[in-house]
Amino acid sequence: MIKKESLLEEMRHYSCDIEEAAADYLITKVGVGPGPNLIELSRMLIQSHARRVFEQSVADSLVGVITLDDCIACLGRLDNLK
């Protein structure tokens, strides 16, 4: 089970800010049953965020905060892996 503090710490390590509510949501969802480890989760989350940045306007990208949408996309990626 992954703790929210660990996820925030991991994101800080990559200088990625994540919205508090988004982190809560993600942790609640992955905290049930067997799930990914912290490294896998972080990789998926950053990848999901990067994908959104790749699709949206550059000016918005420069804000660079991981949002709820990124977390939902991340969960979708994890589901695809199962």
Added chain:
Amino acid sequence: MITTQNVNLRNVSGLLRLRGRESLFDGFSHANLCSDHSGDLQISIAGKSIDEIIYRIVMAFYQSGRALPLGNLTESAKVLQIVQEQSEIFGEAEEATRVLGHYGELHEAYREESNRRKVIELEKSRERMHDLINEGFSSLVGIEDVRAVVEDFAAMHFFNQVRQVQGKKPIPQTKHLVMVGNPGTGKTSVARIIARLYHEIGITTSSAITEVSRSDLIGDHIGATEKKCKAIFQEAQGGVLFIDEAYSLAVPNGTLGTVDYGKRVIDQLVVEAENKRLGLTIILAGYPLEMQSFLETNPGLRSRFPITINFADYGKEALEAILFSMLEEVDLEADFVAADGVEDFRQELAKAQRLPSFGNARWVRNYVESVTRDRARVAFRLSTDLSTDLGTQPSHRRVL
């Protein structure tokens, strides 16, 4: 020998480039800091550091009401930092605050302009990446999963460019892949496209793809395997290393006694996949069941190859699309249709698909080659009237 004539002291840019090379100024007593040679802004440089000289220049420019000739954002940022530091050393903070306020506006203007340009550059970069991906996959059928993986890596590459603008460090990504699929599902073709695309997008430094199989990696005596592997990993550095039928590495050597050279390759593969993960993309390819067993042979393999792309068997429609794409390449599409070739193709395909060794796109390629040979055979017949018959003779099917 540096003289006041060839050291550009007219603007701060020249001095910034000379930071850390103070010894070049040994022996000079003063320098003319302005372009007009009027001598009105002379400053003694003997015994002064470059930073102090820059500081004095900025103060002198401010006091004289002149515009400070700074080239760009980086320079203005450096100069403002130097002014801050030097003013603290000399206890001139109050005066420096006014100077920093004045030139700080200039710096902000530079920053805004610089950001605006960077956003335009990023927009161009992203558009180019999308175009390259569209173009790269335009001729392929049924490769949505592959495309998604390449788009992910392009997205990460772009994301890192954005982070660079934000002054953040890039986030490194392991690009190693496993490709699993039956024969002829396009693993090798896609690996070649990935190698080219990664390079065009800027993810890798080379477009080269080194394609190897077990025999290229395994030596015939002790020490030879390590040497061969090392040379191949070295050769592939910067590009893509494609190991076809990678599962065969896990098959023990039957004829070489007790030495398992395949295991040595796997051990080295695990090490290189980790050590060279940022500069090399390794793709392991093979058939689904065999690859699944192979990835379990070493506990380190799975974690170093986190992404698996499944190449599904092509359906009938996809195979027909591949057929027409191949016929178009050899300019036989019209002939083939005129000779009712499509019906023949469907019948042959239905038979071939029942075989366990069915080769998907490779089977289609063989079929097209047989059609081409038949076409050539018709043209070669003495009875063929080249002026009339060539375009109307049916392309008979071949047994494949």
